[in-house]
Every structure is written in structure tokens, then in C-alpha cells.
Amino acid sequence: MSNGEQNATGRGTSRGDSQGGVQSVDRAITVLEILAREGHAGVSEVAAEIGVHKSTAFRLLAALEERDLVEQNTDRGKYQLAFGILRLASAIPTRIDMAxxxxxxxxxxxxxxxxxxxxxxxxxxxxxxxxxxRSTAAVASQNWVGQLTPLHATSSGKILLAYMPDEQRDSILDQAGLPKLTENTVTSRKALLDQLAEVRETGLATAFEELEVGLNAAATAVRDHTGEVVGALSASGPAYRYDKARIKSTEEDLKLAGSRISHRMGWLG
Incomplete structure (x- = not known):
């Protein structure tokens, strides 16, 4: 085997050690992510997704199987995650601090x-x-930490309502009602439910002067490792500055930030 060539375990020799080792680790992690996402996959499927020859995919899977991180199931020899993953996960605190x-x-x-x-x-x-x-432009703005806000009149609240089970949402709306806080507050349950359906389609909720006159906001979902929505990430500002056009232009960046937090919470979606 020449210098820089990899051996059967994916480890390099001589000057190829560092580059080959990092590549093998990256591929192995990708294999685990594929199995976590798909539930199970065969050698050919893994090889096609990571862009390697079947023999390389087989060696990766064999190395992971030796460490009890993957195992073959009865479905024509396809691979799935194994109990070794749980052993590693047990070292992580059971509740990740989302904040x-x-x-x-x-x-x-x-x-x-x-x-x-x-x-x-x-x-x-x-x-x-x-x-x-808070940014430098918002230093003098209100501190919202710890404050309770009505779900129906805020962008964050609409995100949280949109993704919760119907029974829980109906119970909350029955209990809290839809009090009118400004001229723009949504007080019709049908209108609110229509908004929530749109939120689930677009992944974005907005509130235009619905909680306070002069305050606009937009929000997106934060998910945990199961994909369940556990929080809402929002941006808010004065209506004259954070208007519909500004919200539209920053929508994708807000969603991306929500996805990044979700990823840190273990979501693979």
C-alpha cells in the first residue's frame, strides 16, 4: 500500500493519516445520520447517498457494527441504529437547556x-x-424575559398554538378566550384557526400590532430531537421599522435560525 493510501478500516498511512481519518469519521457520522433519519437502509442506499463505492459503505457499516452502533435487521440485511447509540446518549443530560x-x-x-x-x-x-x-437599536426596548403573553395575540403564541394537538389547543382557547387587546387583535376563533393552518404551511407566524399598538413580530418553530415543537423563536420591533416588507425580507433568516436551534436540540429533520 503506497503512502497516503487508506487501509480496510478507512485509516490512512503516512501523510494520508490525517486527511483519510477525518474523511472516514465524517462518512461514519453521515451513515449514522442517514439511519437515524430513514430508520434503516441497505449498503447500496448508504453508498449512493454518501457517494462512495459499495465496498467502502460496507466497511463503514462493519466498523460501526463492531462498536454496536448499528446492526442488521431481518429486512433483507438492512442496517439500523443499535443499542450502542443509547449507551453514548446516556452520557448527555436528560434535559438539554433550550435557552x-x-x-x-x-x-x-x-x-x-x-x-x-x-x-x-x-x-x-x-x-x-x-x-x-437585544441589539444596539433595541437596547431601550422592553425586557420580555419571564413575561406571560396571550397566545392568540403574539407571533410566538401562534407558533405554539399551531403545532400543539387539537385537543390541547381547544382546551386552551376555551379557557383563555380571545380577548381584544388592540384594534388588530384576532378575536374570531375561525379566523385564528385559519391563521394557524397557514402557519403550519409556511412555518412563519406574524402579529401586526395585535398585542400592543406600534409593535410587530414574526416567529418560527423550535423543535426537539423528536421533531415536536417545544418553543418559538421570534423577532419583534417597532411597526414603523419592522414592517411587513422587513419581515418578508428576513423571513428565511429567521427560519434558518430556528432550524439551527432545533439542530442543537437534536432534531435531524
Whole structure:
């Protein structure tokens, strides 16, 4: 075997050690992600997705199988994740601190948008803000951390309502009602449900002066490792500055930030 050539385990020799080793690790991690996403896959499927020869995919799977990270199931020899993954996962705290995971991403977004960024979760029939980042332009804005806000009148609340089970949502709306807070507050349940259906289609919720006059906001979902929506990431600012056009132009960046937080929470979607 010449210098720089890889051996059967994917390890390089001589000057190829570093490059070959990193590539093998990257491919092995990709294989685990494929199996986590698909549930199971054969050698040919794995090879096609990571762009390698079947023999290379087989060696990767064999190495992972030796470590009890994957195993063959009874479905024509396809591979799936094995109990070794649980052994590794058990070393992680059972509850990942979502606010801590979100903070650096929120800080970056606040600087990018020059607006206030909040992270909210459901508490009883309210949305409660658990983390906040403020830009230089928003230093004098209100501190929303710890504050309870009505679900129907905020962008974060609409995200949380949109993705919760119907029975839970109906119970919350029955209990909390749809009080009118401004002239723009949605007080019709049918109109709100129509909005929530659109939220599920677009992945974005908005609130235009519905909680306070002069305050606009947009929000997107944050998911945990199961794909369940566990929080809402929002950007808010003065209506004269954070208007519909500005929200539209920053929509994809907000969604991307929500996906990045979700990824840090273990979501593979």
C-alpha cells in the first residue's frame, strides 16, 4: 500500500493519516445520520447517498457494527441504529437547556436584524419568554424575559398554538378566550384557526400590532430531537421599522435560525 493510501478500516498511512481519518469519521457520522433519519437502509442506499463505492459503505457499516452502533435487521440485511447509540446518549443530560442552546444563535440574529429576539414556550394558557437578545437599536426596548403573553395575540403564541394537538389547543382557547387587546387583535376563533393552518404551511407566524399598538413580530418553530415543537423563536420591533416588507425580507433568516436551534436540540429533520 503506497503512502497516503487508506487501509480496510478507512485509516490512512503516512501523510494520508490525517486527511483519510477525518474523511472516514465524517462518512461514519453521515451513515449514522442517514439511519437515524430513514430508520434503516441497505449498503447500496448508504453508498449512493454518501457517494462512495459499495465496498467502502460496507466497511463503514462493519466498523460501526463492531462498536454496536448499528446492526442488521431481518429486512433483507438492512442496517439500523443499535443499542450502542443509547449507551453514548446516556452520557448527555436528560434535559438539554433550550435557552442555553439558543443564546448564541439569538445573539447573532439580534445583531443581524437589529431587533429584539425572544425564545418562548407554553406555560398553561400563555406564552412565556425564557430568553432574549437585544441589539444596539433595541437596547431601550422592553425586557420580555419571564413575561406571560396571550397566545392568540403574539407571533410566538401562534407558533405554539399551531403545532400543539387539537385537543390541547381547544382546551386552551376555551379557557383563555380571545380577548381584544388592540384594534388588530384576532378575536374570531375561525379566523385564528385559519391563521394557524397557514402557519403550519409556511412555518412563519406574524402579529401586526395585535398585542400592543406600534409593535410587530414574526416567529418560527423550535423543535426537539423528536421533531415536536417545544418553543418559538421570534423577532419583534417597532411597526414603523419592522414592517411587513422587513419581515418578508428576513423571513428565511429567521427560519434558518430556528432550524439551527432545533439542530442543537437534536432534531435531524
Amino acid at each position: 442555553r442552546q439558543a443564546q448564541p444563535i439569538m445573539d447573532d440574529l439580534a445583531l443581524q436584524f437589529d431587533e429584539t429576539i425572544n425564545l418562548a414556550v407554553v406555560r398553561e394558557h400563555y406564552a412565556v419568554n425564557v430568553q432574549q437578545s
